Amino acid sequence: MQSSAYGASLAGGAFDLASFVRQPQTILRCLSWIFSIVVFATITAEGYINSASAQDVKCMFNGNDSACSYGVGIGVLAFLACVAFVVLDAYFPQISNAKERKYIVIGDLVFSVAWTLLWFICFCVLANQWSHTTDKSALPGDAAQAVVAFSFFSVISWALLSYFAYARYRQGVNDFDQDYRDPASDHTTPYPPAPYASGPTGYQQSPFAQNQEQPGDYQPPAY
Numbered sequence: 001m002q003s004s005a006y007g008a009s010l011a012g013g014a015f016d017l018a019s020f021v022r023q024p025q026t027i028l029r030c031l032s033w034i035f036s037i038v039v040f041a042t043i044t045a046e047g048y049i050n051s052a053s054a055q056d057v058k059c060m061f062n063g064n065d066s067a068c069s070y071g072v073g074i075g076v077l078a079f080l081a082c083v084a085f086v087v088l089d090a091y092f093p094q095i096s097n098a099k100e101r102k103y104i105v106i107g108d109l110v111f112s113v114a115w116t117l118l119w120f121i122c123f124c125v126l127a128n129q130w131s132h133t134t135d136k137s138a139l140p141g142d143a144a145q146a147v148v149a150f151s152f153f154s155v156i157s158w159a160l161l162s163y164f165a166y167a168r169y170r171q172g173v174n175d176f177d178q179d180y181r182d183p184a185s186d187h188t189t190p191y192p193p194a195p196y197a198s199g200p201t202g203y204q205q206s207p208f209a210q211n212q213e214q215p216g217d218y219q220p221p222a223y
Contacts, residue, residue, distance in 0.1 A: 020090060025164050029089070032157040033082035038150040039122075040075030043068050046143040060139045061129035071147060074122050078115055078154065085111075102172060109165035116158040123151040 020026055047068045048057040059068035088104055095101050126148050133139065 015090070015093065023089075025089060025161065026086065028157050028161050028164070029082045029086050032154060032161065033079060033086075035150045035154045035157060036075040036078035036082065039147055039154065040072045040079070042143050042147050042150075043071050043075070046140045047071075047147070049139060059129075060133070060144055061126055062133045064129050067125050067129045071122055071126060071151070074115075074118050078119075078158075081111060081115070098172075102169075105165060105169045105172060109162065109169055112158055112162040112165050116155060116162055119151060119154040119158055123148065123155055126151055 047060050049060055050057055059065045061067040085108060088108075092101065092104065095104075126144075130144050130148060133144075
């Protein structure tokens with residue numbers, strides 16, 4: 001029987017909070033959660049400034065509202081995803097179905113890879129727009145630099161989450177390959193596969209056929 005599946009013990013064990021908190025994935029999710037808060041909260045609070053006409057507000061990244069909206073959207077979704085995956089990681093050892101565990105691990109891997117790419121795009125867009133911003137004297141430069149920096153930190157954290165998700169997926173696949181044996185090629189089973197190599201392959205004449213007397217050779221006993 002398997003002692004673990006996809007990097008976690010089988011269902012039925014007690015939840016160890018201390019071990020869960022010390023897991024690299026848990027630490028990285030918390031860091032990614034904090035980074036996402038910094039990005040979208042900073043943009044929401046300080047990323048929009050009044051324009052010269054004072055009739056509308058513009059994004060501090062070269063007046064590109066799409067850049068600010070993209071950063072806020074990616075940050076909010078990353079924030080929600082981190083909370084969801086932390087809950088799933090805590091509940092993961094209680095799931096007894098290996099197929100459900102596989103779906104969770106694959107979902108974690110796909111989402112982590114996708115958000116690594118999206119955070120990288122966010123970092124490139126924000127850094128490019130900030131470099132093209134002309135009048136930075138009236139802008140919150142520290143806030144803009146913090147958004148760019150934490151976008152880059154998010155790329156690293158989500159890339160590491162992708163690595164750990166892939167490692168957990170590979171571990172689950174390897175556990176399945178080791179536990180499953182083809183009955184036809186498994187030589188440890190008590191019954192060898194048919195046809196039996198030591199058994200008879202065809203009809204053999206009875207060993208008593210040569211000792212049997214022919215009907216015409218009968219001789220009466222002598223007294």
